[in-house]
Amino acid sequence: MMNFSEQIIALPPRLKRRYSILRTLLYATIIATVIVFGLRVLFPTLTFTFNFKTPSASKNNLLDPRDPLGSHRTNGKIETGGTLIADVGVIGSFARASSDITLEKASALPESLEFSLRRSYRGFLLPTGEPITSFPEASTYKIDGTYYTLTDGTLYPFVSDNAYLSRYPDDAALPETGEFLARYPVSENWLGFRIGSVISFADGVFLITSETEMRPVGSADIFLALGYRFEDVRPASEEEIGIYKRGKIFLLGAQHPDGTLFLDQDTGTYYLLWQGTKRPLTDARYRDFIMKQQTPISVSTQASEERARCTLEPSLFGRSFSCALTLALRPGNGNDYEIRIDGNNADIDINTLDVSFETEKSTRSMLTLLSQIKQRFLSRFGLGD
Amino acid sequence: METFKNYCLTRLAALRESGALSLAYALLAEALFLGYLGFAALFTVEMLLPTFITARLSLAKFFFILFLLSFALTGLGRFLDMSFEWKINKKSPALWLGLCWMLGILLVSLYKFPPLTIPVIIAGFFFTGFLFWNILFGEGE
Numbered sequence: 001m002m003n004f005s006e007q008i009i010a011l012p013p014r015l016k017r018r019y020s021i022l023r024t025l026l027y028a029t030i031i032a033t034v035i036v037f038g039l040r041v042l043f044p045t046l047t048f049t050f051n052f053k054t055p056s057a058s059k060n061n062l063l064d065p066r067d068p069l070g071s072h073r074t075n076g077k078i079e080t081g082g083t084l085i086a087d088v089g090v091i092g093s094f095a096r097a098s099s100d101i102t103l104e105k106a107s108a109l110p111e112s113l114e115f116s117l118r119r120s121y122r123g124f125l126l127p128t129g130e131p132i133t134s135f136p137e138a139s140t141y142k143i144d145g146t147y148y149t150l151t152d153g154t155l156y157p158f159v160s161d162n163a164y165l166s167r168y169p170d171d172a173a174l175p176e177t178g179e180f181l182a183r184y185p186v187s188e189n190w191l192g193f194r195i196g197s198v199i200s201f202a203d204g205v206f207l208i209t210s211e212t213e214m215r216p217v218g219s220a221d222i223f224l225a226l227g228y229r230f231e232d233v234r235p236a237s238e239e240e241i242g243i244y245k246r247g248k249i250f251l252l253g254a255q256h257p258d259g260t261l262f263l264d265q266d267t268g269t270y271y272l273l274w275q276g277t278k279r280p281l282t283d284a285r286y287r288d289f290i291m292k293q294q295t296p297i298s299v300s301t302q303a304s305e306e307r308a309r310c311t312l313e314p315s316l317f318g319r320s321f322s323c324a325l326t327l328a329l330r331p332g333n334g335n336d337y338e339i340r341i342d343g344n345n346a347d348i349d350i351n352t353l354d355v356s357f358e359t360e361k362s363t364r365s366m367l368t369l370l371s372q373i374k375q376r377f378l379s380r381f382g383l384g385d
Numbered sequence: 386m387e388t389f390k391n392y393c394l395t396r397l398a399a400l401r402e403s404g405a406l407s408l409a410y411a412l413l414a415e416a417l418f419l420g421y422l423g424f425a426a427l428f429t430v431e432m433l434l435p436t437f438i439t440a441r442l443s444l445a446k447f448f449f450i451l452f453l454l455s456f457a458l459t460g461l462g463r464f465l466d467m468s469f470e471w472k473i474n475k476k477s478p479a480l481w482l483g484l485c486w487m488l489g490i491l492l493v494s495l496y497k498f499p500p501l502t503i504p505v506i507i508a509g510f511f512f513t514g515f516l517f518w519n520i521l522f523g524e525g526e
């Protein structure tokens with residue numbers, strides 16, 4: 001160890017003792033800092049925030065503040081008895097969560113305010129819609145080796161057999177001739193994969209989110225955290241992905257696209273996400289057809305209904321309220337947390353909402369992190385799976 | 386303003402007389418030495434696992450603080466008429482350790498770069514280093 005007082009800087013002998021004490025303090029501070037930093041690395045506390053005064057700021061990482069009916073609530077105002085819901089996606093095993101709310105200066109101070117969390121996949125927390133009782137009807141044809149669907153008097157060609165077979169079984173297409181083709185106008189718009197399909201091209205994995213858009217998945221961790229399996233990824237060609245425009249990157253906390261299949265382990269019910277609802281899929285033929293391509297994402301109704309809650313208490317000074325709760329929610333049924341602020345007995349105007357998740361200080365958490373580090377290190381040099 | 390300046394100078398002179406500033410100088414030099422070592426360690430981890438450190442700690446801010454403290458140390462050294470000499474010669478283990486570290490960082494950062502651009506980047510890196518060395522340590526040239 002370098003001794004700066006002797007090797008480099010000549011200190012008078014009377015200061016040597018004081019120097020030794022201060023040096024010991026310096027080293028103690030450095031060691032304490034290293035330990036604290038190490039613990040923060042191994043057991044991080046992840047904080048998510050939303051500033052309602054700058055709702056479009058990129059720093060806001062609490063997703064989609066809204067009321068129970070789905071209307072945006074990005075101004076931070078909650079009427080008496082109203083509810084604010086937001087989401088966050090987070091990977092890890094957490095022991096505690098806490099919430100801090102800062103109210104606007106002009107806001108009334110409520111006597112009661114509740115914070116609660118529940119865990120599942122965002123898509124599975126959507127309201128239940130009408131059951132799907134049959135395979136989607138379509139008039140499909142195979143003409144000169146190309147699949148078409150006839151919609152409103154126009155023939156829409158499929159970009160590939162692969163794309164057609166992601167939507168319909170091979171025997172559903174009636175064989176037709178060029179004469180049939182001449183009878184109808186052929187659209188210039190190609191049809192691609194079933195919405196909700198998971199495809200890959202080069203190093204990327206993409207989710208088909210609409211007839212015209214696909215979104216790249218942010219990372220392998222995110223892909224797995226969304227409940228997908230790499231075995232279900234359908235390789236696609238450049239021509240096939242060429243019909244889609246690339247949407248924004250699919251990150252943790254995003255809602256699964258339409259066409260995603262969930263299996264409720266508690267009731268054995270299959271649900272298909274479609275236009276803002278999860279629809280029970282009761283048609284066995286359609287269900288089996290989708291399941292041949294994609295393993296359903298496992299969920300639990302009971303687990304998704306469990307809530308951890310605490311009452312937000314006012315701080316001594318200022319206009320902030322906070323509370324912490326123990327997260328004893330059942331794991332393994334999604335990595336999205338639905339945050340709910342309600343129970344206020346006065347109209348309130350929130351300035352900022354912060355929600356923190358404390359990683360469980362356990363050997364399991366540490367080993368998980370070390371395993372992730374190892375995986376990242378290997379994939380950095382192209383040695384991973 | 387003048388009174389305040391005089392007051393500060395008087396206080397600083399008193400602190401210099403008491404030896405407190407020499408003590409601060411020695412401790413600051415040691416803290417900075419450890420700080421730069423820590424920065425090198427964190428930078429190495431960041432190179433091996435991109436965003437692993439920067440997601441938790443801003444290396445730019447850390448380096449900026451080290452840079453500011455280095456200036457403070459230089460200023461304090463001038464005030465106290467104190468300085469220390471870095472005796473770097475070809476036999477110094479610190480030099481070889483530093484070179485090995487630099488080479489390692491270069492290799493890691495240039496991994497998967499097009500082979501033709503690698504010599505250009507390395508040449509540019511060493512040229513910039515040479516210029517900085519001359520600016521910082523060149524004696525009256």
